[in-house]
Amino acid sequence: MVSFAQPQESPVTRSEENAIETIDFSGFLAGNDESRKSVAKAIFESFKTIGFVCLTNHGLPQDKVEAMFTMSKSFFDLPMDKKMLAPHPPEGGHHRGYSAPGRELVSQHVYDRDDLKALREQSKDYKESFESGRADDPIMPNIWPPDDVLPGFKEACLDFYWTCYELEKNLLRALGVAFELGEEYFTSVHKNADSQLRLLHYPSAPYEDEGVSRISAHTDFDTFTILFQDDVGGLEIEDPNMPGSYLPVKPVPNSVVVNAGDFLAMWSNDTLKSTSHRVVAPPSAAVGGIMPSRYSIPYFCACDFNTVVDAIPGTWGEGRPKKYEPTSAMEYIMKRFATAY
Incomplete structure (x- = not known):
């Protein structure tokens, strides 16, 4: 049974120490119509301004989150030969199973095969x-x-996948409210649960090896991502006021970070931002010159694969043309997967 802290008068908390706002989601889960609209609009404004938000009182039991982190660590602690009993296939289109460090190249673009080979040789992303x-x-x-x-x-x-799916549906409803299109506008194209759960481990490494990034800068190509992370830190997002500069997102206990993905940017005709982000080794976390391991669990909320993503009503018209052609969700996802493997 999930209990909620008493929501504040405003659902939004701002801190000079963190690049993104923290929003109390209980006002949407358990509030009246006015409270639900207030929370939905706050999320909308965060996505519009910077593309990211931190949610507290999100409705997921913390003991279940902690148990999933424990299970994730147990898996990554296995000998390599045991982990390789569930290998990720050679091609990216079947995005399932285990990938060893250096196996995946996180990329923002779609490349031909020769480009991919060269980029993979250059990449120093280090994670499993x-x-x-x-x-x-x-x-x-x-x-x-x-x-x-x-x-x-x-x-x-x-079990954790379906737990995240419940939060996915509530966030989709909040977006429907914010766009004034009805709560089930977005859930209607997220019925098949074509999402993805990823367990991530960034092994410890000497901090002086500055050539190693934990994940290179990229956007997510889903509707949005729900991120659970430990307290090591390292997530950074691109500063909307200074492209090419990155701002740290500090971990907040018992929270999730949610960021808008490419599909949400396409649906909103870039009203909402799919912001570039990366994971680095923050010097403050180093102990004796060694960066500790980092664990995170992103859940990528994807629309049904047969969806054609097109700008929604109210985001385009005279004087504001559509920025994107109607896009097949399946084709776009498979092209982005192909850049990674």
Whole structure:
């Protein structure tokens, strides 16, 4: 049973120490119509201004979040030969299973095969990951290690996936309210749960190796991303007032970070920002010249693969043309996956 702290008069908390606003989501989950609209508009304004927001009182049980982090660490602590019993396929289109450090190249662009080879040789992103989705996905079936390698791992991932899906639906409803299109406007194209749960581990490394980035700058190509992170830090987002400069997003206990993705930018005709972000090694976290391991769990909210993403009513018209052609969600996702593997 999730309990909520008493919502403040304003759902928004601002801090000079953090690049993004913190919003109390309980006013949407358990509030009256006025409170729900206030929270929805606050999220909308954060996405419009900087593309990111931190949510507290988000409705996910903290003990379940902590249990998922424990299971994630147990998986990444396995010997490499055990983790490789669930290998990510060679091509990016089947985005499931385990990827060893250096296997994936996070990229913002779509390249030809020769470009990809050259970029992968240059990349120093250093992380390992495990991808999963719903159990009955016919396009990207899950790839699990044998049950005896880590008992309960498969069940924990699937259970947490559906827990995140509940928050996904509530956030989609908030966006529908903010756009004044009705609560179910966006949920109507997110019915199939074609989203993705990713477990991420950034191994410890000497801090003086400045050539190693934990994840290069990129945008997410989904509707939005829900991020759970530990207290190590390192997430940075591009400053909308100084392109090319990045601002730190400091971890807030018992919260999630949510950022708008490319599809939300396309739907809103760039009213909402899909902001470039990266993960670096913050010097404040180094101990004896060594960066500690970092663990995070992003949940990528994707619309149904058969969706055609097009600018929604009210975001375009005379004097404000559409910035994007209608886009097949499946084709766009597969092209972006192909740049990574």
